[in-house]
Every structure is written in structure tokens, then in C-alpha cells.
Amino acid sequence: MITILVGMLLFFGVHSVSIVAPGWRDGVASRIGDIRWKLVYSVVSLLGFFLMVTGYAALRLEPHIVYLPPVGLRHVAALLMLPVFPLLLGAYLPGRLQRMAKHPMLVAVKFWALSHLLANGMLADVLLFGGFLVWAVADRISLKRRTERPRPMAPSSAINDVIAVLGGLALYAAFIMGWHQRLFGVAPFG
Secondary structure, eight states: OHHHHHHHHHHHHHHTHHHHOHHHHHHHHHHHOHHHHHHHHHHHHHHHHHHHHHHHHHHHHSOOBSOOOOTTHHHHHHHHHTTHHHHHHHTTSOSHHHHHHSSHHHHHHHHHHHHHHHHOOBHHHHHHHHHHHHHHHHHHHHHTTSOOOOOOOOOOOHHHHHHHHHHHHHHHHHIIIIIHHHHHSOOTTO
16 A cells, blocks of 8 residues: 555646646756756656555455445446546547647546546555545646746647647547557456
8 A cells, every 4th residue: 555655645746836836847847957857857747657556456456345336337427437548538639629629638637537537446445546536637727827828739630639639539439449458457348
């Protein structure tokens, strides 16, 4: 349990710097340079992610039931997962989808986390998916009061929306038809 908690602390800690201390983040980035800041950010994120995934896998081996979701919620979870991949792709492909969702990556994370909380009630699931949901909600709320940093982006295009939706639905189908089982050892409908 310590491993997942340390991983979450590192991962969400570094991802929350802009939420709780945007001025400090900008000051450090300007002092050490943007590239060094991004390097430190990436190393801490990857270490946290590795520990989180490792801890999650270990905690799943000692199942502690927090709640037992009704079987029917798996279908609700599958429905909530439908927009996740198009939104993830839409975060990187500027178009109408990105403008409508405003922050498509955060919307995708919220749908992903909520759907997994609806379908899974073990302690490992509640920690992991609950942590992501709380973080995504906090980040979205904080974005309302933060000034967004400029980032390089391809020009907005309707073709980007087509790519995001079709590519996202293809990824969704691939996960349902076996990728989820192969990658995570759990069949979404099994």
C-alpha cells in the first residue's frame, strides 16, 4: 500500500504544482530554465507513475472490498468510456471538439476515472481511480482562475475532429476486443 501512496504523492504532487502554486512553478521554471523544469517534472512524473502502477498491481493481489458495485454498472461504465479516447485525441488535435470540451484531456480523465469507480470497488481501484478523479476536478476548477500558458499547437481543422472521433472509437473498440485484457489482465465484459 505504501508504494501506491508514494507513487500517487509524487505523480499528483508534481501535477498539482500549477494548481496550488502557479507563481512558484513559474518562478522555478524561469530560474532553472523551462527545459530543466520539464525534465525534473517528467522524471518525477514517471517515477510516480511507475510506483503508482506497481503499487496498484501489488494491492490488487490482496483484495480489500470497499463496496460491491451492481453488475449493471459495467454497462454504464462502458458507455462512459465511449468518449474517452476521442477526447484524448482531441486534446492534441485542435478543432471543434477541443473548443467545445475546453480541456478535453481533463474531461477524458474524469470520464475514465468515474467509469472505473462505477465498475470496481476494491481498495486499489478506489485509491487509483478516485485519486485521478479528485485531481482532474481540482485541476479543472483551478484552470478557471489561472492564466493558460501558451503551447505550440497545429492549426485548428475539421479533419482533426474526424481523426479524433474515428481514431478514438477505433481505440475504444480495440480495448474492448482484447487490448484491455492483454494490457491489464481484466476483460471489460468478462
